Amino acid sequence: MLLVEDNPTDVFVIKEAIERSGLNLNLRIARNGQEALLYLQDLAGSEKPSCPALVLLDLNLPKVGGIEVLRHLRSSSLCSRTPVIVVTSSTAETDRAAVRHLGAEAYFQKPTSLSAYMELAEVVKRILRPGEEDGESQR
Amino acid sequence: MVAQPHWASEAERFRTLYQLLAALSRASTLQDVYTVTLTSLLDATGVDRAAILLFDDDGVIRFKASQGLSAEYQAAVTGHSPWPRGTRDAQSLVAPDVLVDESLALYRELLLREGIRAIAFVPLALDAGVFGKFMLYYAQPHECTTEELEIANAMAAHVALAIQRKQLETAGLHLAAIVESSEDAIISKDLNGNITSWNRGAERTFGYTAAEVIGKPVSMLAAPDRLDEMPEILSKIKQGLRVEHYETRRRRKNGEIIDVALTVSPVRDAAGRIIGASKIARDIRDRKRAEQERALLLSREQEARRTAELLNQVAPRVLAQLDLEKLVQEVTGIASTLVGAEFGSFNTDLPAPTFRGEGVVRRDDVTQDPGYGKSSPELGMPKEHLPVRSYLAAPVKARSGEILGGLFFGHSVPAKFTEAHEAIITGIAAQAAIAMDNARLFEQSQWAQAELKRSNEELRRANQDLEVFAYSASHDLQEPLRTISLSAQIIERNFGQRLQGEDSTLLGNILAASNRMGALIKDLLAYTRATKYEEGPAPNVDSAGILAKVLESMWGALEETGATVTTAELPMVAIHEGRLAQLFQNLISNAIKYRSKEVPRVHVGADERDGWCVFSVADNGIGIEAQYAEQIFGLFKRLHGRDRYPGSGIGLAICQRVVEQYGGRIWLEQSTPGGGSTFCFALPSRTR
Numbered sequence: 001m002l003l004v005e006d007n008p009t010d011v012f013v014i015k016e017a018i019e020r021s022g023l024n025l026n027l028r029i030a031r032n033g034q035e036a037l038l039y040l041q042d043l044a045g046s047e048k049p050s051c052p053a054l055v056l057l058d059l060n061l062p063k064v065g066g067i068e069v070l071r072h073l074r075s076s077s078l079c080s081r082t083p084v085i086v087v088t089s090s091t092a093e094t095d096r097a098a099v100r101h102l103g104a105e106a107y108f109q110k111p112t113s114l115s116a117y118m119e120l121a122e123v124v125k126r127i128l129r130p131g132e133e134d135g136e137s138q139r
Numbered sequence: 140m141v142a143q144p145h146w147a148s149e150a151e152r153f154r155t156l157y158q159l160l161a162a163l164s165r166a167s168t169l170q171d172v173y174t175v176t177l178t179s180l181l182d183a184t185g186v187d188r189a190a191i192l193l194f195d196d197d198g199v200i201r202f203k204a205s206q207g208l209s210a211e212y213q214a215a216v217t218g219h220s221p222w223p224r225g226t227r228d229a230q231s232l233v234a235p236d237v238l239v240d241e242s243l244a245l246y247r248e249l250l251l252r253e254g255i256r257a258i259a260f261v262p263l264a265l266d267a268g269v270f271g272k273f274m275l276y277y278a279q280p281h282e283c284t285t286e287e288l289e290i291a292n293a294m295a296a297h298v299a300l301a302i303q304r305k306q307l308e309t310a311g312l313h314l315a316a317i318v319e320s321s322e323d324a325i326i327s328k329d330l331n332g333n334i335t336s337w338n339r340g341a342e343r344t345f346g347y348t349a350a351e352v353i354g355k356p357v358s359m360l361a362a363p364d365r366l367d368e369m370p371e372i373l374s375k376i377k378q379g380l381r382v383e384h385y386e387t388r389r390r391r392k393n394g395e396i397i398d399v400a401l402t403v404s405p406v407r408d409a410a411g412r413i414i415g416a417s418k419i420a421r422d423i424r425d426r427k428r429a430e431q432e433r434a435l436l437l438s439r440e441q442e443a444r445r446t447a448e449l450l451n452q453v454a455p456r457v458l459a460q461l462d463l464e465k466l467v468q469e470v471t472g473i474a475s476t477l478v479g480a481e482f483g484s485f486n487t488d489l490p491a492p493t494f495r496g497e498g499v500v501r502r503d504d505v506t507q508d509p510g511y512g513k514s515s516p517e518l519g520m521p522k523e524h525l526p527v528r529s530y531l532a533a534p535v536k537a538r539s540g541e542i543l544g545g546l547f548f549g550h551s552v553p554a555k556f557t558e559a560h561e562a563i564i565t566g567i568a569a570q571a572a573i574a575m576d577n578a579r580l581f582e583q584s585q586w587a588q589a590e591l592k593r594s595n596e597e598l599r600r601a602n603q604d605l606e607v608f609a610y611s612a613s614h615d616l617q618e619p620l621r622t623i624s625l626s627a628q629i630i631e632r633n634f635g636q637r638l639q640g641e642d643s644t645l646l647g648n649i650l651a652a653s654n655r656m657g658a659l660i661k662d663l664l665a666y667t668r669a670t671k672y673e674e675g676p677a678p679n680v681d682s683a684g685i686l687a688k689v690l691e692s693m694w695g696a697l698e699e700t701g702a703t704v705t706t707a708e709l710p711m712v713a714i715h716e717g718r719l720a721q722l723f724q725n726l727i728s729n730a731i732k733y734r735s736k737e738v739p740r741v742h743v744g745a746d747e748r749d750g751w752c753v754f755s756v757a758d759n760g761i762g763i764e765a766q767y768a769e770q771i772f773g774l775f776k777r778l779h780g781r782d783r784y785p786g787s788g789i790g791l792a793i794c795q796r797v798v799e800q801y802g803g804r805i806w807l808e809q810s811t812p813g814g815g816s817t818f819c820f821a822l823p824s825r826t827r
Contacts, residue, residue: 009622013629060618089617091664112621112657114628 001025001124002052004036004069005087006061010110013117014056014087021121023128028052033064037072044078051079054128056120057104059088059095067095070102083127087120152290155183159294163301172305173204176273176298181206183290186275188255192217193263193271193302194224200271207276212253216246221260225268231288232260236280257281261291263299270299324399324420327406328357332373335415344399344422346392357418362388362396376405376416386423398427442559449477450566457567457574461581470571471546477567478531478560480548485535485571487544499533499561499568503554529555533568537576546571609667613660620660624653659775662789666774669721669793677801677823680716682754683709686743689723702731702739709745712752713823718797723756725790726818730758732784735813752824755808757817768807798822 001018005011015027030036036057043049055073059066066086074080083105088095091109099107106123159179166172173191180189188207192200200220202213222229234240235257237250243258250258257277262269273295318325324341328334334357337349345352345360352359358369365387372382382403389399399420406415453473460466467485475483505528527549535543546568550556627649638646683706690697690704697704704727712719723743730741737759744755763771763778770776772795777788791805798805803822810816 007618007622009625013625089621090614110621112624112654114625114632 001054001056002028002030002036002039003056004030004033004061004066005056005058006031007058010058010087013114014120017117017121018124021118021125023121023124025053032062033066033069036069037064040073040076040079044076049078051082053082054124055082055084056087056124057084059086059090059099067098067102070099070104074102085120085123085127149286152183152286155179156290156293156297159183160297163297166301166305169302169305169309170204172298172301176294176301177204177206180273180275180291180294183294184275184287186277188276190274190276191263191271191298192220192274194220194269198224200224203271205274209253212249215249219246220269220272222262222269222272224270226262227264227268229262229264229269231262231283231292233281233283233288234258235282238280254278259283259288259291261288261295263295263302265299265303271302273298321419322421324422325417326357326420327415327417329415330373330377330413332357332369341420344391344397344420345389351392360389362390364388372401372403373416376403377413379405379413381405389420398423443562446559446562446566449563450570453477453567454570457570458577460574461578463575463578463582466571466574466578470567470574474546474564474567475548477563478548478556480531480550480555482527482547482549484547485544486547499531499565501529501531501556501561503529503556505530506553526551528553531556531560531564533564535568535572535575537572543572543575606667610664613663613667616660617657620653620656624650624657627653659787662775662787666789666793666796669796677713677715679711679713680719681709682712682719682745682752685716685719686723689720689727693724693727696728696731700731700734700739702734702741704741704743706742707744709743709754710747710752710824714801718801719822722754722794722797722820725794726756729790729818730756730760730816732786733758733760733779733816735759735761735815747824750824751803751821753819753821755817755819757815759815762812762814762816763807763810764812765810768810771807772805794820 003011003014005014011029018025018027028039030039043051057066057069061069066088070084070086073082073084085106085108086099086104087108087110089110096107105127108120108123111117111119159175162175162179163172166175176191177189180191181187188205190205190208190213191203193203194200199218201217202208205213221232234243237243237247237256237258243250250256253276255276255278257280259273259275259277261273261275263271263273273291275291318338321338321340322343324344325336325338326334326341327336334352334355337347337352341352342348358366361369368387372385375382382401385401385403387399387401388396390396400423401421402419403416405413406417408414456473457466457470460469471483471485474480528551530547530549532545532547534545537543546564548556548564627646631646631650635643635646686706686709696702727741727743731739740759742755742757744757746753746755767778771778772791773788774792775788776792777784777786795805798820801822803820805818805820808817808819
């Protein structure tokens with residue numbers, strides 16, 4: 001799983017929430033948009049190309065923004081169908097609209113309460129294992 | 140028995156006739172003639188009753204003189220005559236006894252009552268026939284003798300002549316009086332053109348007395364240029380023609396030439412031969428003068444009308460021109476054409492002497508000016524220009540009285556400009572003044588508008604910048620705050636149990652402060668969103684429908700507190716729907732939040748006046764002290780502790796920003812601590 005996030009506290013909290021939820025995932029972290037793009041580029045050039053199972057994507061990122069990363073991903077030949085959960089503190093309607101348009105699987109508003117991050121883990125679970133818990137994917 | 144006249148002898152009859160003739164020749168009036176005749180008749184016939192009757196102009200025969208007849212009798216027989224008026228060769232008639240005369244049967248009783256038994260009718264006649272009669276009355280039956288009738292007829296013949304002569308005399312005098320008193324000059328002349336009569340009107344008109352002109356040729360009255368008219372008029376008269384209403388000129392004694400209207404008619408003698416001419420001359424100097432004055436007035440009026448028409452044609456072109464420079468060109472161009480000037484200009488640096496006076500200056504020839512040559516060039520015109528001999532100049536005065544400049548029109552020919560041109564120039568100068576005033580005002584307002592637009596644009600940009608700044612600032616504040624909060628939460632979770640005393644309190648403070656700051660930032664964001672201008676003009680919306688939606692969304696809060704919200708009839712109002720919802724939401728939320736111990740009751744009303752719609756939201760809550768009525772609208776203003784009433788104090792500030800964006804106003808209408816509050820806000824009732 002790829003987590004694109006520049007805030008170390010968010011990285012810490014998200015990583016912890018995923019771990020605590022019992023998901024056993026190899027978490028690859030990109031600290032900004034450019035790093036994420038480079039990583040995807042490397043994947044495409046590797047001997048056995050494989051996409052991440054899921055991308056958790058912040059929008060407000062240094063160098064290359066999250067929207068740009070999403071657009072790139074969706075237009076790439078390799079990972080255009082990789083599920084993406086946008087994890088952001090933005091409440092702007094323009095951001096929501098852009099994300100919806102580019103086809104992200106979910107839009108998760110960063111909470112201020114620590115316990116609320118466990119909900120993100122629930123969303124991840126639903127997308128990775130559809131039908132396992134309540135049979136509904138949150139697309 | 141037949142009474143015999145006492146004058147049987149012929150000699151006596153003749154004597155009576157002579158006496159009558161003598162008396163008639165002495166009679167000076169018609170009445171004298173009648174009296175004398177009646178006396179002679181009584182004398183000559185020996186009867187004691189007789190009468191003279193004459194036909195008047197109306198054709199009725201009436202008594203002129205009588206002896207011994209009652210008024211009743213006279214009245215009864217007036218109008219009776221055996222011969223109609225004008226009968227020729229009428230003969231005397233005698234009724235010897237009225238008792239047996241059947242022709243008098245109708246009058247018999249009347250005659251007998253008057254004591255008349257016999258009656259004689261003697262006609263008074265001339266060439267034109269019967270014009271009257273003598274009447275002789277006898278008390279006894281009476282046969283008239285031949286002699287009697289002869290003398291009566293003879294007397295009748297003389298009396299008829301005498302009466303006619305007297306009548307003619309009277310008529311002639313009357314005519315003479317008319318002629319003499321006429322205002323008009325009435326002159327007669329013979330066929331040689333010599334003056335034969337001259338009335339007082341002629342004296343007045345021509346200044347000569349009758350003595351000065353009678354016998355002199357009428358040509359002495361002709362104006363020098365009209366001498367040849369006289370023979371012409373005379374030749375027409377000789378042909379028997381009239382000359383009527385002939386207007387010409389004549390010379391008075393003092394040499395003055397006067398306008399007269401003539402009517403000249405031929406004068407004939409009894410045989411119809413033309414023997415001269417009568418001329419009526421009327422002095423028409425007054426009429427001529429009036430005619431000339433009228434013609435002058437008419438031409439002036441026509442000229443004024445032409446000028447007005449010209450100016451009316453010019454006005455739209457001049458007044459529509461708002462560009463000052465083009466306006467000046469237009470005005471001088473049009474005016475030059477209208478007055479036929481070779482040179483036209485509008486000067487703002489005025490030659491001082493030109494406009495000392497108030498109005499137009501017109502010079503026929505500048506070379507005749509005393510100052511000519513001393514101050515050159517005369518009016519500051521280009522040297523290569525034609526030399527100006529005549530000119531017209533008019534000041535252009537603004538409404539303020541300020542002289543904006545002068546219109547100047549010149550021509551190389553002297554006396555080129557007239558009074559009419561002056562009028563045109565005056566009019567054009569007045570129009571130019573108005574147009575220039577307008578153009579200046581227009582320029583000023585254009586400038587002011589541009590300035591206003593520019594500063595509006597600046598303001599809008601500044602507002603926009605501020606919005607962007609506030610939004611991103613509050614957003615960027617949120618991120619580090621969230622990091623602080625999350626970090627503190629992790630520490631609390633991992634180490635909370637192990638922290639003791641003060642450490643635990645301090646961590647709690649961090650968490651509480653970051654929560655509060657989060658709420659503040661959220662409200663600040665809401666506030667900046669509320670200050671953001673909505674796109675487009677405010678639509679007309681149904682406030683009742685919007686309120687219903689707001690109440691629906693607040694269902695939870697209302698249910699929880701048991702609050703009731705009542706509404707009056709609410710109008711259409713010009714505002715964006717979301718904004719009005721925000722206003723209702725905030726005010727009703729406050730009404731419920733600041734409730735007293737009673738169950739909250741809220742009433743929303745509205746009142747339309749003077750193009751404004753005033754909404755009111757009244758509650759039965761805790762109320763507000765009067766001193767805070769203004770303060771409550773301030774950003775982050777709170778009157779109560781956070782522990783009692785949550786919130787950051789942004790609601791009313793947002794409301795104020797919203798109504799102000801629509802040019803409206805919000806205020807605390809009424810409030811008493813513990814007795815509830817009423818908030819009002821005014822919005823334009825419709826898009827005007």
